[in-house]
Amino acid sequence: MRTRIIHSGAEELTYEIRNIIRVADKLKELGVPVYLENIGDPVAKGEKIPVWMKEIVAELAREDMCYGYCPTQGLFETRKFLVSLNNNNGNCRITPDDIIFFNGLGDAITKTYGFLNRTARVITPSPTYTTHSSSEAAHAGFPPICYPLDPHNHWFPDIEELRRRVKYNPAVAGILLINPDNPTGAVYPVNLIKEIVEIAKEFDLFIIADEIYQNLVFNGNKTVSLGSVIGDVPGISMKGISKEIPWPGSRCGWIEVYNVHRDSEFKSYIQSILNAKMVEVCSTTLPQKALPHILSHPRYQDYLEQRRQRYQRFSKIAYERLRSIPGVLVNPTNGAFYMSIAFEDGVLNHHQTLPIPNGAVRKLVDDITGDPNIQQDKRFVYYLLAATGICVVPLTSFNTRMQGFRLTLLEPDETRFCKMLDKLKEGIEAYIA
Numbered sequence: 001m002r003t004r005i006i007h008s009g010a011e012e013l014t015y016e017i018r019n020i021i022r023v024a025d026k027l028k029e030l031g032v033p034v035y036l037e038n039i040g041d042p043v044a045k046g047e048k049i050p051v052w053m054k055e056i057v058a059e060l061a062r063e064d065m066c067y068g069y070c071p072t073q074g075l076f077e078t079r080k081f082l083v084s085l086n087n088n089n090g091n092c093r094i095t096p097d098d099i100i101f102f103n104g105l106g107d108a109i110t111k112t113y114g115f116l117n118r119t120a121r122v123i124t125p126s127p128t129y130t131t132h133s134s135s136e137a138a139h140a141g142f143p144p145i146c147y148p149l150d151p152h153n154h155w156f157p158d159i160e161e162l163r164r165r166v167k168y169n170p171a172v173a174g175i176l177l178i179n180p181d182n183p184t185g186a187v188y189p190v191n192l193i194k195e196i197v198e199i200a201k202e203f204d205l206f207i208i209a210d211e212i213y214q215n216l217v218f219n220g221n222k223t224v225s226l227g228s229v230i231g232d233v234p235g236i237s238m239k240g241i242s243k244e245i246p247w248p249g250s251r252c253g254w255i256e257v258y259n260v261h262r263d264s265e266f267k268s269y270i271q272s273i274l275n276a277k278m279v280e281v282c283s284t285t286l287p288q289k290a291l292p293h294i295l296s297h298p299r300y301q302d303y304l305e306q307r308r309q310r311y312q313r314f315s316k317i318a319y320e321r322l323r324s325i326p327g328v329l330v331n332p333t334n335g336a337f338y339m340s341i342a343f344e345d346g347v348l349n350h351h352q353t354l355p356i357p358n359g360a361v362r363k364l365v366d367d368i369t370g371d372p373n374i375q376q377d378k379r380f381v382y383y384l385l386a387a388t389g390i391c392v393v394p395l396t397s398f399n400t401r402m403q404g405f406r407l408t409l410l411e412p413d414e415t416r417f418c419k420m421l422d423k424l425k426e427g428i429e430a431y432i433a
């Protein structure tokens, strides 16, 4: 090309959660039975959508307006409904003008970072859900700037380290937190979120809180929303229906903006995100129309509670099964539907292996893991996949140097889940023996 056409941040765009599927599919072709524990899609894992919910969507599909464009910001009635939920929960008061709909939260995430000034950075947790760290780094054209989550302390953020990194890096304009967290399943206590708000206030930053799992909390925990503690700090809460309803295929998520009028620069930044959406016209109409009907249906709360209880039970089962393995760090999880398991330093090396009886599978894995620079946990994950059929995601693909992997708690069949955990435990023990 006459001129370089590759974006300077292009190499930051990676998504191992889906990459690994290509290998799992190959293994399936070769006859290896596979347990897909890599992707956070409850529907793909076989969760049943209740009939009453399908009836709401089917009824709406009869209305012509659901086939048309909607206002750029989203349907007014739906935004009004969300405002009432937010304001009734004692959150920072917002109006329908403070909400913008997107085609899934993924779209909101890429636009939120994409329209920041290139030199302004948002500090992200490490490990973190990759869509955030990759989109933020791609906008900047540099690797992500992060603060550590501590597996020795329930995977909570190391607040002192966050403060230090904010203080000494004037490029940091915002702080991201994900609560409940993906990939760790941690739920943050109120004091911790207040401390993050304090740091933002002291250094004149804005906050982004990804709260897509806000109602998937268990073990007696409650999610503390950013809106309930933010005071007068500018902030963005990110929400969606992919996990909660769950309807990931609807591609429907939104942002709620707090204290937009308190800072003129923040206000212009939010306006630029809205303008970007306007250039694109609008987001998906049907799910926005369905959202208030589903969330206010008399059976919705019971349905949600049943799901929470199942994740709570599966999270306990996973914790009990895996906690006693020497060399690995396991924390009980309190929200979302993931568990991150970390290997202690020095536990993994390049000589470890697992027996893979099928020659073709063995060759495939040897080829993939032959790269001398491969991360140790990625190597482990591919051997585990080939030897046991269990497909998990290496922790290093979540913007961290920490070695480990992320597992989902989404398998609806308890017997199959337990069988998978037994195989996983055996696989880890044999690999690190």
Ligand SMILES: Cc1ncc(COP(=O)(O)O)c(C=O)c1O
Residues within 6 Å of the ligand: 040, 103, 104, 105, 106, 107, 129, 178, 182, 210, 212, 240, 241, 242, 248, 251, 252, 253
């Ligand atoms: C923390 C977090 N935010 C955002 C998303 C993306 O959601 P959506 O399906 O609405 O794009 C996910 C999906 O896994 C997630 O885990």
